Amino acid sequence: MKEHIQQLLEQTVTLLKENDHIPAEAAPRVQVDRTRDKSHGDLATNLAMMLAKPAKKNPRELAQLIIDTLPASELVSKVEIAGPGFINFFLDSGWLGKQIETIASDSRANVAAVAAPQTIVTDYSAPNVAKEMAVHHIRSTVIGDAVTRTLEFLGHKVIRANHIGDWGTQFGMLIAYLEKMENESASDMDLSDLEAFYREAKKYYDEDNAFAERARNYVVKLQGGDEYCRTMWKKLVDITMAQNQAIYDRLNVSLSNDDVMGESLYNALLPEVVADLVEQGLAVEDDGATVVFLDEYKGKDGNPMGVIIRKRDGGFLYTTTDIAAAKYRVDTFAADRILYFIDSRQAQHLQQAWLIARKAGYLPETTTTEHCAFGMMLGKDGKPFKTRSGGTVKLADLLEEAHQRATKLIGDKNPDLQGEELDTIATTVAMASVKYSDLSKNRTTDYVFDWDNMLTFEGNTAPYMLYAYSRIQSIFRKAGVSATELTGSIILEHDKEEALAQKLVQLNDVVHGVAAKGAPHLMCTYLFELAGAFMSFYEACPINKDDVEAEVKASRLRLCLATANTLKVGLGLLGINTLERM
Numbered sequence: 001m002k003e004h005i006q007q008l009l010e011q012t013v014t015l016l017k018e019n020d021h022i023p024a025e026a027a028p029r030v031q032v033d034r035t036r037d038k039s040h041g042d043l044a045t046n047l048a049m050m051l052a053k054p055a056k057k058n059p060r061e062l063a064q065l066i067i068d069t070l071p072a073s074e075l076v077s078k079v080e081i082a083g084p085g086f087i088n089f090f091l092d093s094g095w096l097g098k099q100i101e102t103i104a105s106d107s108r109a110n111v112a113a114v115a116a117p118q119t120i121v122t123d124y125s126a127p128n129v130a131k132e133m134a135v136h137h138i139r140s141t142v143i144g145d146a147v148t149r150t151l152e153f154l155g156h157k158v159i160r161a162n163h164i165g166d167w168g169t170q171f172g173m174l175i176a177y178l179e180k181m182e183n184e185s186a187s188d189m190d191l192s193d194l195e196a197f198y199r200e201a202k203k204y205y206d207e208d209n210a211f212a213e214r215a216r217n218y219v220v221k222l223q224g225g226d227e228y229c230r231t232m233w234k235k236l237v238d239i240t241m242a243q244n245q246a247i248y249d250r251l252n253v254s255l256s257n258d259d260v261m262g263e264s265l266y267n268a269l270l271p272e273v274v275a276d277l278v279e280q281g282l283a284v285e286d287d288g289a290t291v292v293f294l295d296e297y298k299g300k301d302g303n304p305m306g307v308i309i310r311k312r313d314g315g316f317l318y319t320t321t322d323i324a325a326a327k328y329r330v331d332t333f334a335a336d337r338i339l340y341f342i343d344s345r346q347a348q349h350l351q352q353a354w355l356i357a358r359k360a361g362y363l364p365e366t367t368t369t370e371h372c373a374f375g376m377m378l379g380k381d382g383k384p385f386k387t388r389s390g391g392t393v394k395l396a397d398l399l400e401e402a403h404q405r406a407t408k409l410i411g412d413k414n415p416d417l418q419g420e421e422l423d424t425i426a427t428t429v430a431m432a433s434v435k436y437s438d439l440s441k442n443r444t445t446d447y448v449f450d451w452d453n454m455l456t457f458e459g460n461t462a463p464y465m466l467y468a469y470s471r472i473q474s475i476f477r478k479a480g481v482s483a484t485e486l487t488g489s490i491i492l493e494h495d496k497e498e499a500l501a502q503k504l505v506q507l508n509d510v511v512h513g514v515a516a517k518g519a520p521h522l523m524c525t526y527l528f529e530l531a532g533a534f535m536s537f538y539e540a541c542p543i544n545k546d547d548v549e550a551e552v553k554a555s556r557l558r559l560c561l562a563t564a565n566t567l568k569v570g571l572g573l574l575g576i577n578t579l580e581r582m
């Protein structure tokens with residue numbers, strides 16, 4: 001509400017400037033406060049007093065001008081001038097009640113779809129073939145997925161692009177090793193340990209000349225589309241992605257095999273792109289390599305920095321692929337927006353690839369590219385998150401540990417739960433906790449991974465949020481009524497009822513904020529505040545007590561329902577399922 005009035009006043013300031021009532025350079029901080037005395041309305045602003053001097057007007061006179069210019073709003077029932085020039089707003093409580101009724105009954109919790117849907121490509125997850133997903137992949141995967149779900153919910157056409165690392169010279173060595181294994185073992189090879197596979201392949205490559213020779217030969221053949229090499233390569237991709245898909249499914253991440261658009265997809269385009277950049281005069285031959293010199297980036301010597309797009313040996317680079325990928329996304333999907341969920345250390349790589357794509361006309365002005373960057377994943381000691389022996393933590397192992405820890409947390413809290421029921425709840429809590437703890441922090445900073453902070457019922461955590469939801473379900477079970485039986489209007493007499501209602505109507509703004517900024521933590525912060533407002537409401541406003549009047553009880557139950565619905569929708573957009581009991 002406050003935000004709404006603030007917006008109205010900001011629009012008013014713009015209009016007053018356009019009509020020369022106030023000078024264009026005036027930039028007042030529009031402040032809106034709650035009034036202490038309800039006879040002065042609900043909200044008030046001192047804007048007229050702040051602007052009186054620059055506008056060279058009497059404050060009360062200016063206040064009247066502001067009121068006359070203020071855009072109409074169904075939330076405001078009356079506006080008055082008070083004292084030396086305060087403007088008091090009286091809100092229409094009927095409006096708020098009506099909103100709550102809709103939030104309680106609508107599967108979208110009253111969030112409207114956008115009027116003009118866009119086509120948006122989301123580039124996220126992007127693990128590498130023949131390697132197991134490591135713990136740090138979780139950041140891109142869950143943050144990208146939450147934003148993808150949010151954009152889709154708002155009605156945009158979203159294309160998930162899983163830019164997996166499935167191309168490069170290492171595939172020669174991987175194919176040669178796969179071949180060796182298939183020849184040597186009669187049974188189906190076991191690729192469950194992809195890390196070991198990669199390590200072994202590298203070992204042979206470094207130590208066995210004949211093997212290395214064969215590997216190099218396979219690189220050339222694979223590039224040339226040789227059928228045998230293609231088949232072997234495909235096997236490696238499929239085995240890797242089958243394992244990764246199991247992780248996506250377990251984490252409730254909405255990626256499927258259809259979303260794989262790996263580096264190999266752009267391989268065929270690379271020679272054309274390089275040739276075109278040369279033709280356009282953007283790229284030049286430099287010491288055998290093909291290079292784009294960018295004035296926007298200066299090297300140490302003050303000269304424009306060179307970005308290599310083709311090496312002396314003819315090989316293409318990661319940047320070349322990203323230039324081609326940007327072009328492809330515009331040509332094939334007519335993308336309006338492309339969001340990249342990638343480690344912040346790749347910022348310069350992306351900026352340069354986009355800049356080159358823009359100069360070449362592959363990326364029109366109407367297509368925005370955004371780096372939804374995130375920081376590193378650190379251990380409690382503030383150092384990069386590693387196993388005790390200093391190795392990379394496999395994501396699959398981390399999820400397994402989460403499951404064990406969640407089983408203990410839930411089992412301890414609720415000893416009656418056992419067997420399959422306990423397991424189902426623990427699974428949801430485990431995955432929710434791992435995801436939520438990452439999602440709830442502002443993604444731009446490094447993220448400290450800490451089991452104790454995520455698997456607890458206290459604070460802004462998944463267990464707390466899930467518990468708040470299941471608690472509302474138990475209030476309903478106790479009340480013995482179903483949602484559809486609730487009628488009558490919403491009564492917002494108690495402060496805590498009003499505060500909860502005010503919080504509930506903010507979901508719409510929050511969803512749009514997440515979509516605009518690619519920042520799911522805004523949703524987490526909001527849901528946490530909502531759960532807090534609910535707990536305060538529930539403490540102050542009894543529901544299942546004998547002396548609560550029937551209409552009051554029905555109204556409060558609908559506030560409960562609206563809260564539960566909002567939590568469900570909000571958590572759902574984060575890729576987190578709710579639990580009816582826990």
Ligand code: ARG
Pocket residue numbers: 123126127128163164165322325340342
């Ligand atoms: N596979 C890359 C990595 O592991 C991430 C790819 C990100 N996406 C992109 N379009 N460059 O670092």
